[in-house]
Amino acid sequence: MQQPQAAVSGAAxxxxxxDSGGATTEAPPKQVALAMDxxxxxxxxxxxxxxxxxxxxxxLFLAADGPHHSNxxxxxILKEEASMRQHFQDLRAxxxxxxxxxxxxxxxxxxxxxxxxxxxxxxxxxxxxxxxWKRQLAGQAGASAVDRTRLALKAFTDQKRRFFPxxxxxxxxxxxxxxxxxxxxxxxxxxxxxxxxxxLNEVKTxxxxxTDLENKVPNMKIFTYQRLDWLKRASLLSSSANENSIDPSKxxxxxxxxxxxxxxxxxxxVDKVAVIELxxxxxxxxxxxxxxxxxxxxxxxxxxxxxxxGNYVHxxxxxxxxxxxxxxxxxxxxxxxxxxxxANTSLSLLLRWIYSYQTLFTKVCSKxxxxxxxxxxxxxxxxxxxxxxRQTCTTNFNQSHSxxxxxxxxxxxxxxxxxxxxxxx
Amino acid sequence: xxxxxxxxxQPHQGATLNSQILTEACQCVESQLxxxxxxxxxxxLTFYRPMLRDASTPxxxxxxxxxxxxxxxxxxYFFLLRAHRLILQADSSIQSLMEKLQSYxxxxxxxxEGFQYxxxxxxxxVGKCGPSLSEALRGIMMEVEYLPLSSIEKSRQILEDFFxxxxxxxxxxxxxxxFILIETKFCRLWxxxxxxxxxxxxxxxxxxxxx
Numbered sequence: 001m002q003q004p005q006a007a008v009s010g011a012a013x014x015x016x017x018x019d020s021g022g023a024t025t026e027a028p029p030k031q032v033a034l035a036m037d038x039x040x041x042x043x044x045x046x047x048x049x050x051x052x053x054x055x056x057x058x059x060l061f062l063a064a065d066g067p068h069h070s071n072x073x074x075x076x077i078l079k080e081e082a083s084m085r086q087h088f089q090d091l092r093a094x095x096x097x098x099x100x101x102x103x104x105x106x107x108x109x110x111x112x113x114x115x116x117x118x119x120x121x122x123x124x125x126x127x128x129x130x131x132x133w134k135r136q137l138a139g140q141a142g143a144s145a146v147d148r149t150r151l152a153l154k155a156f157t158d159q160k161r162r163f164f165p166x167x168x169x170x171x172x173x174x175x176x177x178x179x180x181x182x183x184x185x186x187x188x189x190x191x192x193x194x195x196x197x198x199x200l201n202e203v204k205t206x207x208x209x210x211t212d213l214e215n216k217v218p219n220m221k222i223f224t225y226q227r228l229d230w231l232k233r234a235s236l237l238s239s240s241a242n243e244n245s246i247d248p249s250k251x252x253x254x255x256x257x258x259x260x261x262x263x264x265x266x267x268x269x270v271d272k273v274a275v276i277e278l279x280x281x282x283x284x285x286x287x288x289x290x291x292x293x294x295x296x297x298x299x300x301x302x303x304x305x306x307x308x309x310g311n312y313v314h315x316x317x318x319x320x321x322x323x324x325x326x327x328x329x330x331x332x333x334x335x336x337x338x339x340x341x342x343a344n345t346s347l348s349l350l351l352r353w354i355y356s357y358q359t360l361f362t363k364v365c366s367k368x369x370x371x372x373x374x375x376x377x378x379x380x381x382x383x384x385x386x387x388x389x390r391q392t393c394t395t396n397f398n399q400s401h402s403x404x405x406x407x408x409x410x411x412x413x414x415x416x417x418x419x420x421x422x423x424x425x
Numbered sequence: 426x427x428x429x430x431x432x433x434x435q436p437h438q439g440a441t442l443n444s445q446i447l448t449e450a451c452q453c454v455e456s457q458l459x460x461x462x463x464x465x466x467x468x469x470l471t472f473y474r475p476m477l478r479d480a481s482t483p484x485x486x487x488x489x490x491x492x493x494x495x496x497x498x499x500x501x502y503f504f505l506l507r508a509h510r511l512i513l514q515a516d517s518s519i520q521s522l523m524e525k526l527q528s529y530x531x532x533x534x535x536x537x538e539g540f541q542y543x544x545x546x547x548x549x550x551v552g553k554c555g556p557s558l559s560e561a562l563r564g565i566m567m568e569v570e571y572l573p574l575s576s577i578e579k580s581r582q583i584l585e586d587f588f589x590x591x592x593x594x595x596x597x598x599x600x601x602x603x604f605i606l607i608e609t610k611f612c613r614l615w616x617x618x619x620x621x622x623x624x625x626x627x628x629x630x631x632x633x634x635x636x
Contacts, residue, residue, distance in 0.1 A: 282576035305573040321573040322545045361574065361583050372586035379459040380545035383583060
């Protein structure tokens with residue numbers, strides 16, 4: 001009990017400069033680490049205080065037993081009182097430090113140069129979110145601490161994979177000594193084939209995936225492009241959008257005949273495919289980019305109106321229309337989810353999920369039964385833009401190390417929800 | 426081009442048309458639907474009648490046709506020959522040409538004007554209709570456009586829902602009348618823009634001559 005005290009008082013001077021002047025010169029990751037450290041210490045102090053209160057109660061019981069214990073009791077009480085006072089003082093000092101560093105009120109955004117990191121946030125129910133990634137925190141007030149940290153870890157993993165690809169030892173599809181739960185899952189799942197996963201176990205090539213898909217999506221046209229070719233096409237789209245005719249047969253003839261059609265994929269050119277365009281005529285155009293050309297790793301996806309064109313029409317662009325913007329936002333989350341569950345099947349799952357949006361303007365919400373609904377928080381009239389992407393079997397994460405991910409294909413593609421009607425974050 | 430639907434105001438039996446409805450409709454769009462005022466719009470409709478110089482007129486000349494200057498196509502002018510189901514698109518300078526030719530004279534000019542609002546992906550125009558030379562109010566109309574889509578079939582449900590939502594709002598207000606949706610039979614052969622102008626002409630006929 002004396003030890004944490006000593007640790008606090010001993011460690012305090014060198015690590016925590018008395019004023020915030022020292023803290024702002026530290027790099028943001030250090031600030032985050034310090035804040036986490038302080039929070040841990042605060043938790044320990046609070047535990048110590050609780051213990052101290054217990055001891056006091058114990059001493060009182062002892063005194064009640066009989067008067068011959070009185071001396072002992074008095075000593076115990078005095079000792080406890082001194083240590084409790086110390087604990088409270090330490091806690092107060094720590095609290096002030098935390099407040100200064102912006103932890104308790106989440107106000108670090110105003111400090112520039114935070115590298116996109118945010119101070120750990122202490123939520124009103126006492127849970128601590130280590131990495132306050134914006135997406136995870138939005139609408140998470142009711143989620144449990146476990147869900148929050150799981151999602152934060154997943155987002156961190158995915159972002160790391162996206163922006164620091166060199167940190168990965170080997171490309172996806174091979175087992176490797178990754179430190180994350182996802183990588184471990186891949187390892188175990190490769191070693192334990194089940195009947196569910198036999199057709200998914202082999203790593204499919206891009207042309208396989210596209211050919212498979214084409215057979216299942218009668219209304220959707222699939223085109224593949226090299227990266228630069230897509231930019232040319234996007235600019236072509238904008239010039240055609242200004243013309244009068246919306247005759248669909250004319251639009252098809254505009255497609256460069258050299259573009260790959262999935263039905264007749266040229267083996268050589270597949271290596272260079274970096275962009276997949278999915279067009280449901282008159283409903284939407286989705287652009288999916290692959291992380292390295294020819295691979296099966298989806299990188300980003302975005303939705304646009306079929307009439308939109310221009311340089312901003314690419315997998316990381318945003319449509320000018322609200323409805324497609326919200327679908328794109330939802331697609332981001334779906335993509336992260338598919339990648340985290342099983343990177344091998346993420347592309348085919350994503351493409352199939354995108355196909356479910358062909359009913360974007362016709363399918364009513366599965367919860368409220370309406371097509372168009374005024375979203376109160378956004379003040380926009382929107383159709384149901386959310387399509388669920390989670391799989392029906394949710395035991396994946398709870399038993400991530402011991403069980404292979406089961407039933408990866410059972411995504412419910414038949415329901416749709418408005419933003420406000422959806423249960424998901 | 427995004428699909429547009431038109432509605433016009435039908436006052437109840439015995440109620441008179443007044444511009445109070447217009448201001449209230451604008452208010453509704455702003456407050457209930459969260460629309461942001463985007464500007465003004467104006468469309469002019471002209472009825473042309475032939476100038477007959479001599480008694481022997483050839484029989485196949487059209488007896489009248491309409492000319493429309495649409496608000497969102499400022500450089501073009503459209504002629505509608507309803508009897509022949511023809512639509513002609515021309516440059517807007519054809520109006521001065523018609524005046525010089527003196528073959529057909531503009532008899533009546535109706536102006537449609539009002540405010541336009543932006544509600545997310547919807548664009549709504551509320552306006553009044555009246556002859557250009559007087560301040561008389563002939564009708565009130567409303568136009569809704571869903572910007573992300575340009576297919577008539579795909580946007581039908583969305584616009585129907587919008588119309589339902591709008592009707593709900595109007596019905597709660599107990600105005601002396603209601604908005605009626607202009608039903609149009611779309612001919613598949615016509616490209617969309619001239620369709621819109623012919624829809625307009627249909628509206629005009631219902632609005633200007635309610636009997």
